[in-house]
Amino acid sequence: MKPKKDLTTQYRVVEMSYDKFKSLPNCPVQRNHKKRAKDKKTREKLSILQPQHCIIASATLTEKSYDPSNGVTYLAGSEFLVDAHTRREFWGENLSDAIPEKLTSLHFDVKSITELRDLYYTFDNSANTEKSADLAYGACRYLNTNLNNHKLYQVTGLTWAAHFYDKQTFPKTSGYDGNGLIVLYSEFNSEIKFLDSFQWDGKIDIPHPLKTASLLFLKKYNNSESKEIVKRVFTDDFQGKDNEGRLDGVTNLLCWIKNKDSDFAANFNTIPDLSGKFLYWLNQAYLEKTQKKDRVYKKGDHSGMLELYRKFAPQEEETPLTQVISSAT
DSSP: OOOOOOOGGGSEEEEEEHHHHHHSOBOSSOOOHHHHHTSHHHHHHHSSOOGGGGEEEEEEEOSOEEETTTTEEEOTTOEEEEEOHHHHHHHHTTOSSOOOSEEEEEEEEESSHHHHHHHHHHHSOTTTTOOHHHHHHHHHHHTTOOOSOGGGGOOHHHHHHHHHHOTTTOOOSSOOOHHHHHHHHHHTHHHHHHHTSSOOTTTSOOOHHHHHHHHHHHHHHOSHHHHHHHHHHHTTOOOOOOTTSOOOHHHHHHHHHHOTTOOOOOSTTTHHHHHHHHHHHHHHHHHHHHSOOOOOSSOOOOTTTGGGGSTTOOOTTTSOHHHHTGGGO
16 A cells, blocks of 8 residues: 555645735736636536635745746745636636635645746646647746737647757657746747748648748748748748749749648658658748759659758758759759
8 A cells, every 4th residue: 555645734725805816916827718718618617606616726936936938036925826717717707607705725835936837737737628729828928928820829830840850858749748838939939929920820721740841941040031931831922933934942832732632631650751841842942042043843852851950950061951952953
């Protein structure tokens, strides 16, 4: 028989007024509670006030703690709401038949913001009610990043891009918790913000492997030329053939996406190859724009393309990008 443990001394039960509950700051990592409060399942669950709805969780910071992710220093004694953010939003919007006069809080003491964040994820984690998009929203909120395009909270393209970019830091292709997504969104913060800087949702269907390729492409070059190329792809900026009947790299990519026979099913077996093919066309467009390389009539060999976009990629003088597409010219 395993030993028994008494953990009840590690928290205390406190009675809290509704006004005090409303005034508590959100946990520095928090999902999109405004959106969740309006979800059908949430309405069904919370429309009638129940005794169990009145049990919440909160915490006090016992030491001053600096958060390097958002640059904020929190003072000792700062209190936070840990669990019941969605309920608070729901009640604040008068969506329930009644609001609680008072609540019962399981109150914890934490020494740092990291410990507070870890506590939060024991209440709201991916194995419970929180989906990956919620975790992504919380990670971005923690980084003070507010994305207008909610498709950027879909993490499949991001997690694969991180894995291809740095397999040592990001050994998995999926299954990251909230803390892991904070690191992921921090690594690709500028690239994701660029994709959020212009309107593309609804203009063209962007497969997950194309998001992966685009993040890697922007990560490698991070200049006006690479951004213009990606923006053209995402906004369906089609160009005609040249005098020799050849399409540019971006337009070739767009034709591939729009081909009714193309299959972009994203899974463990298909994403690496599809990402490499998308990188081939992004790279071709970059060479056309920056090195005045000729357009190509058809796609060439994309083998080894992903390797060139790793964090510690082979030196270009040893494996030049031009060499990868030489068979297409």
